[in-house]
Amino acid sequence: MKNLLYIGNKLSKHGVTPTTIEILGPLLEQEGFVVIYTSSYKNICLRMIDMLWSVFQNRKADYVLIDTYSTTNFWYAFATSQLCRLLQLKYIPILHGGNLSFRLQKNKRICSLIFNYSYKNIAPSNYLLEKFKEQGFNNLICIPNSIEIKNYPFQERKKASPNFLWVRSFTKMYNPLMAVEVFSMIKKKYPEATLCMVGPEKDGSLLEAKQKNKDLKLDILFTGKLSKQDWISKSKEYAVFMNTTCFDNMPVSVIEAMSLGLAIVSTNVGGIPYLLENKKEGLLVQDNDVDEMVLEIEKLLEDDNLFVNLAKNARQKAECFDWECVKHKWFTVFQ
Known part of the structure; x- marks a missing residue:
C-alpha cells in the first residue's frame, strides 16, 4: 500500500x-x-x-x-x-x-x-x-483527466434544440462574456433559445455577465455553483454545450458534457483540438470569434444528423477517459 x-x-x-x-x-x-x-x-x-x-x-x-x-x-x-x-x-x-x-x-x-x-x-x-x-x-x-463514466448517463437527443449550457468558473480566462454575446445573436434567429450558465464567481466576471445579460435584455439563467449531481441533472434540459475559454488544457467539464450526450461547440485553444476532433466530436472556432461560433451553432441547429453524430462520437471518445481505463496508467507510475 x-x-x-x-x-x-x-x-x-x-x-x-x-x-x-x-x-x-x-x-x-x-x-x-x-x-x-x-x-x-x-x-x-x-x-x-x-x-x-x-x-x-x-x-x-x-x-x-x-x-x-x-x-x-x-x-x-x-x-x-x-x-x-x-x-x-x-x-x-x-x-x-x-x-x-x-x-x-x-x-x-x-x-x-x-x-x-x-x-x-x-x-x-x-x-x-x-x-x-x-x-x-x-x-x-x-x-488524461478521468471521470467515472457510470455517473454520466448518456441522454440520446434525436434533434438539436437552441438550448445551451455553459459550465465553468466565472473568470476572464474562460471568457463568459463571449457566451452571452453568442447567445444574444442566436436569440435574434431563435427567440425560443435558452442559456444556462453554471459556475462560481472568481474575478468579477459573473457580475459583468449578469450586467450584459440585463443590458441586452436577455433571459440567461445564472445558477451559481452547483454540485456535480445537480448540474448533471440540469443538463437534461439542454442540447448544446458552449465552451468559450481563452486558455485550456483538458477540461473535465468538457469531458463531462461529452459523456452526457451534449453537442460541443468550443474555442480551438490549447489542448481542446487534442480532445475534440473538429466536425467529428465537436465544432471548433477561433478564440473569441463570436461570429464564427454563431455560424457553427446555426449549422448544428439546422442539421440534425450533424448534431446526433457529434454527440455520439463525443460519448465514445469520453469513454476512453473512464477511471477504469485510466487507473492502470497511475498504477504503472507508482510501481
Whole structure:
C-alpha cells in the first residue's frame, strides 16, 4: 500500500469549483492508496505555509503529487517541489492549464528546477506533452483527466434544440462574456433559445455577465455553483454545450458534457483540438470569434444528423477517459 501526499487547492468548501485534487485523490483512495491532502486554507499565504509544513510532516510518504498550474499556484509547486528535493522525496507534478506552456518560456530556469528533478511529470493531454518536449523535458507520461463514466448517463437527443449550457468558473480566462454575446445573436434567429450558465464567481466576471445579460435584455439563467449531481441533472434540459475559454488544457467539464450526450461547440485553444476532433466530436472556432461560433451553432441547429453524430462520437471518445481505463496508467507510475 502506497502512501501519497497530494498538494493542491482543495477549496470546494469555500465555494470554489473542485479541482483535480478532489477528483483524482478519492479515486486513488478507492484503489487502496492512502492519500493525505493539503491544502484547504483560503488565504494564499496560509495555504503555502500549510503545504510546506505538510511536506515536512509527511517526509516518509512514498510519493508527493503536486497539482501544477501556470498562474499564482505555480509558485506553490515551485516551493513544495524544492522542499521535496531537499528531503529526497519522489515528487510528481501534474500539469494543468493551457497557459502553462507560456510559463516554460517565461521562467525557464525555475521550470528546470521543478521538472528536471521530478520523479515523473504527468501531462493530462498530448498538448502539454508536446509543449514540454519542445522545451527539452523528457521525463513525461501522458495520463488524461478521468471521470467515472457510470455517473454520466448518456441522454440520446434525436434533434438539436437552441438550448445551451455553459459550465465553468466565472473568470476572464474562460471568457463568459463571449457566451452571452453568442447567445444574444442566436436569440435574434431563435427567440425560443435558452442559456444556462453554471459556475462560481472568481474575478468579477459573473457580475459583468449578469450586467450584459440585463443590458441586452436577455433571459440567461445564472445558477451559481452547483454540485456535480445537480448540474448533471440540469443538463437534461439542454442540447448544446458552449465552451468559450481563452486558455485550456483538458477540461473535465468538457469531458463531462461529452459523456452526457451534449453537442460541443468550443474555442480551438490549447489542448481542446487534442480532445475534440473538429466536425467529428465537436465544432471548433477561433478564440473569441463570436461570429464564427454563431455560424457553427446555426449549422448544428439546422442539421440534425450533424448534431446526433457529434454527440455520439463525443460519448465514445469520453469513454476512453473512464477511471477504469485510466487507473492502470497511475498504477504503472507508482510501481
